[in-house]
Amino acid sequence: MENSLSENSNIIEVTGLTKKFGDITAVNDISFSIGRGDIFAFLGPNGAGKTTTIKMLTTLLKPTSGEILIDGNNPATQQDKIRRSFGIVFQDPSLDEELTAYENMEFHGCLYRVPKDIRRQRIEELLKFVELWDRRKDLVKTFSGGMSRRLEVARGLIHHPKILFLDEPTLGLDPQTRNHIWSHITQLNKQEKMTVFLTTHYMEEAEKIARTIAVIDHGRIVAQGTSANLKERTGTSSLEEAFLKLTGTTIRKESADALDRMRIGRRLWRRNRR
């Protein structure tokens, strides 16, 4: 009974979600729902609250108020159940560069308690799927940005998640690699009926891939619907124009914390080293 109920309901239900950091409200009373097997894109300028929302959905941050239901579970009480149900590709790299591609996959599989035989089999399948099987014994620090991203996508899929979160997965990648990654993801969405939640800055990507789009600005959802809906509502001909009309043309001020500065420093250092 409970099972059939959750099969019919939405996979993600968010109501009145709010996150405050001191005086700053990063996410302000947002509500949305995502159907099973949907591809949902979260669009917004820098600092709009996209990453904060993903962090709350993936149990990394506790909301100040509001409710989240993921596959019928509440992150506050059924954390592990939720953690098992999703895979995630973070905005910043999150691989261990001192380990090989295979070891990174193995590490993830062990953490998610995928039994050994199945683990070995899936790692091989996935590494072949993202075309990294030949490089499996190489340390991740020798990989290019695109290869690392593909490896992260593959890693996020080892435990067969119902939902895949992608936080700007194609940032800084060339069009070929972007195309490659998206074709993998849409293929999985079709084959496995996997729900995809993504954020991106590339409007044409969102337009091409996402079935539902939500535009977030200053921590609030300002519009929601299909790409055609949004264009119709704003009277524009492209999603980019619709986006600019909804969020304005001013450039956002972003405050960088210590972590961001460190990351920027590291990125520069790595670039110089190559």
Place this chain on the structure above:
Amino acid sequence: MTTIYILWLRQLKRYSRSKARIIGSLGQPLLFLIALGFGMGPIYQKAKGGNYIDFLAPGVMAMGIIFTGTFSGIEIIWDRQFGFLKETLVAPTSRVSIMLGRTLGGATIATCQGLIILCISFIAGFRPHYSLLIPVSLVFIFLIALLFTALGTAIASLMEDFHGFQLIINFLIMPLFFLSGALFPLEGLPKPFKIITTINPLSYGIDGLRHTLINAHHFGMFTDLVVLCSITIIILIIGSYLFSKIQL
């Protein structure tokens, strides 16, 4: 258990691949052993203290262990900044087992480092007092390693970046080392100094090492063991608590 094992294994793999780090962290203890050992040796002998290298070697071992251990613990900041911590924190596994796995891994590395220094001190002329207690010294090596790795982890859970790192080394780890009896005997010290060395947990670790290696002691092995175990457990609990509170 799998979580603890895989995190332990990860620490060991990283360690074994970083030859520069293994050799680099031997430099300081080696310098202490040679400069102090040979430099202060004659005076120590004249003061009827006996062989200073024999006395110093356990202290220098402890030095290598506490620095390697603390640094392994503090490496969490590294993982936090390079993103890998997120990967472990979204996994369906308890934070306590993540913390324990990492800490045991770091402690194992620090133990290896201590044993390498022990081998080197043989070359410098260190001769242990052969007895059945020698294997027990391994227990002390591991306990010191565990204590300081857990301490590093606890501190790192509170830090966002490396700015505070110098502060920790210069105002916590260095004083703990210098005020522990690693370099000098604890007998006949001025009163305030005596109090400081008595409340310093590292004093008990080093005393335990001396008792088991050269059969010289101040507090005695059993006191050492009890104090060291209690402090380690307390720090492990605090560390687990702080680690479980990390939000990204």
